[in-house]
Amino acid sequence: MSVTVHDVLIIGAGPAGLAMAARLREPTPSAVFTDAEHNRYLWIKKHSGRMNLRPRGNEKQRTGDSEAPGIYGIDIKVLDSSGRDWLNSWTKNFAALGISHLRSPMFFHPCPRDRDGLLAFAQETGRCKDCVEIANCVGKSMSKHRRKKKTAKGLGVGLATKAALEIDERDRKDYFTPSAEIFEDYIREVVHRYSLENLVEQAQVASIDFVSYEEADLHIDGDSRPKIFEVITTTGDISFAKVVVLAVGAGGNPVMLRKLSAAEKEGACHSTQLPKQMFLARNVEQKILALVPTTVVVVGGGLTAAQIANQCVESGVGQVFIIMRSGVKLKPFDIDLDWMAKYQNVQKAVFWSADSDEERLAMLLKARNGGSIPPLYFKKLQTHIARGSLSIHTHTIIDDRTWDPQRKLWEIETDPSIPDLPQEIDYIYYATGIQPNINHLPFLSPLREKFPIEVQEGFPCLTHDLAWAKDVPLFVAGRLAGLRIGPDCGNLEGARTGAERISWAVKEILERGQRERSGDGGNEYYRLCQRVGSMNMFESLGGCGE
Numbered sequence: 001m002s003v004t005v006h007d008v009l010i011i012g013a014g015p016a017g018l019a020m021a022a023r024l025r026e027p028t029p030s031a032v033f034t035d036a037e038h039n040r041y042l043w044i045k046k047h048s049g050r051m052n053l054r055p056r057g058n059e060k061q062r063t064g065d066s067e068a069p070g071i072y073g074i075d076i077k078v079l080d081s082s083g084r085d086w087l088n089s090w091t092k093n094f095a096a097l098g099i100s101h102l103r104s105p106m107f108f109h110p111c112p113r114d115r116d117g118l119l120a121f122a123q124e125t126g127r128c129k130d131c132v133e134i135a136n137c138v139g140k141s142m143s144k145h146r147r148k149k150k151t152a153k154g155l156g157v158g159l160a161t162k163a164a165l166e167i168d169e170r171d172r173k174d175y176f177t178p179s180a181e182i183f184e185d186y187i188r189e190v191v192h193r194y195s196l197e198n199l200v201e202q203a204q205v206a207s208i209d210f211v212s213y214e215e216a217d218l219h220i221d222g223d224s225r226p227k228i229f230e231v232i233t234t235t236g237d238i239s240f241a242k243v244v245v246l247a248v249g250a251g252g253n254p255v256m257l258r259k260l261s262a263a264e265k266e267g268a269c270h271s272t273q274l275p276k277q278m279f280l281a282r283n284v285e286q287k288i289l290a291l292v293p294t295t296v297v298v299v300g301g302g303l304t305a306a307q308i309a310n311q312c313v314e315s316g317v318g319q320v321f322i323i324m325r326s327g328v329k330l331k332p333f334d335i336d337l338d339w340m341a342k343y344q345n346v347q348k349a350v351f352w353s354a355d356s357d358e359e360r361l362a363m364l365l366k367a368r369n370g371g372s373i374p375p376l377y378f379k380k381l382q383t384h385i386a387r388g389s390l391s392i393h394t395h396t397i398i399d400d401r402t403w404d405p406q407r408k409l410w411e412i413e414t415d416p417s418i419p420d421l422p423q424e425i426d427y428i429y430y431a432t433g434i435q436p437n438i439n440h441l442p443f444l445s446p447l448r449e450k451f452p453i454e455v456q457e458g459f460p461c462l463t464h465d466l467a468w469a470k471d472v473p474l475f476v477a478g479r480l481a482g483l484r485i486g487p488d489c490g491n492l493e494g495a496r497t498g499a500e501r502i503s504w505a506v507k508e509i510l511e512r513g514q515r516e517r518s519g520d521g522g523n524e525y526y527r528l529c530q531r532v533g534s535m536n537m538f539e540s541l542g543g544c545g546e
Contacts, residue, residue, distance in 0.1 A: 012247035013080035016478035016495040019110035023499035029112040081204040092275035108492035131176040209446040252437035268428040300431030302371020329372040367487035465505035
């Protein structure tokens with residue numbers, strides 16, 4: 001039986017999947033280091049093959065002869081259910097909602113080479129004018145004199161507040177957000193740089209199992225691996241891989257108090273369905289063309305709800321009602337500003353040093369704290385409110401709803417009631433998010449049965465390297481890795497951070513045989529990079545006379 005056993009199979013071609021593929025093909029990453037740390041990183045690489053390396057503690061002394069895990073010859077396969085292009089769902093979602101700019105700052109992107117790569121790309125292409133400054137981030141630095149005065153008055157600045165305020169003018173260039181067009185062009189450059197074109201295959205995974213070569217009916221000379229991943233798609237195609245990386249986003253179900261019936265789906269949808277359908281329902285579009293008054297309800301309090309409401313108004317819907325169970329929360333990003341520092345992030349250090357997954361989960365949920373809207377986008381909504389085409393109703397829920405399939409209209413009751421809400425509603429959009437839950441991924445059933453792991457409210461308790469278990473090299477990237485990455489797990493920064501961690505473990509697996517023959521020297525460079533930020537570079541080298 002002649003088959004191909006891939007080195008790495010990535011499931012998902014979104015930002016996390018792209019970050020993973022790019023990182024595996026980048027030999028000298030710098031996006032996760034400061035400039036000083038990167039200088040040390042390169043200095044150690046230059047000298048580590050010439051001199052003995054002095055370990056810390058009880059580590060055995062070895063010769064540094066390893067390269068960073070960037071292997072251009074690595075065999076990578078990518079499966080994605082939405083299409084054959086990188087970031088296919090992302091691009092369709094931006095188009096469906098008419099999104100002109102990202103929410104994240106310039107240093108959030110999936111390229112591992114340079115943290116300022118997106119900013120440099122915008123400058124090189126002369127498109128900085130298309131980037132929009134993110135308000136209320138820069139210029140809020142509190143002077144030492146003012147801090148002392150507050151302390152003297154008993155109004156001392158706490159750790160989190162201090163972290164949030166100390167983004168000064170030197171970092172202003174980073175706190176702009178790129179246009180969707182600039183970001184898409186930059187992604188094309190990243191894909192081309194790492195030769196990732198034509199790598200994505202459209203397929204939906206039905207099952208992932210970790211089996212022996214004998215169970216898979218494989219007999220490959222020269223490979224002594226005891227087990228291998230067998231990935232089966234819904235069409236029956238089978239792929240084999242030594243390592244699998246799961247980069248499928250939240251992996252859970254849409255958050256809805258009451259699911260839509262088959263008939264009701266004609267008059268409502270969850271926001272996750274928008275890339276797969278026309279934005280406006282046919283009956284709503286026909287009414288708009290016929291100049292018949294239309295009414296749409298949007299349920300949700302985050303940016304997606306705001307984007308849907310804005311798109312409805314701009315598409316000609318007469319009245320739009322936003323209903324949210326909480327109040328309006330205005331934040332530049334989906335997490336608090338004190339988690340967004342470019343370097344030396346204090347909050348992340350506290351998160352990573354937490355004693356238990358329960359403690360990390362509490363921190364994660366607190367940091368995200370439900371949906372929020374950027375102040376700049378909220379100004380768009382205020383314009384529509386002033387014109388009478390939009391209204392926002394906080395601390396309100398839909399208490400009851402009835403769909404009439406003949407008239408294609410809803411009748412809804414809210415709690416508390418909305419006096420000016422029409423009796424007939426044309427369409428309902430639910431922008432209520434997705435609850436991450438790895439147990440809701442049916443294709444992982446074989447792994448859950450054979451290798452059960454602990455799960456905290458849907459988040460898997462992974463190893464430090466983001467693996468399913470120590471001897472099961474299925475790695476999880478993206479939002480489902482929240483207990484190890486932190487609250488930014490679902491955004492572009494979290495994708496890059498996860499790819500960095502996973503890449504070292506993947507290198508360890510793929511070079512296991514070679515490292516065993518060389519006395520386990522292959523891990524030295526990894527340990528050096530862990531210490532490079534906190535040590536003097538000369539301390540990493542041991543003199544021959546010691």
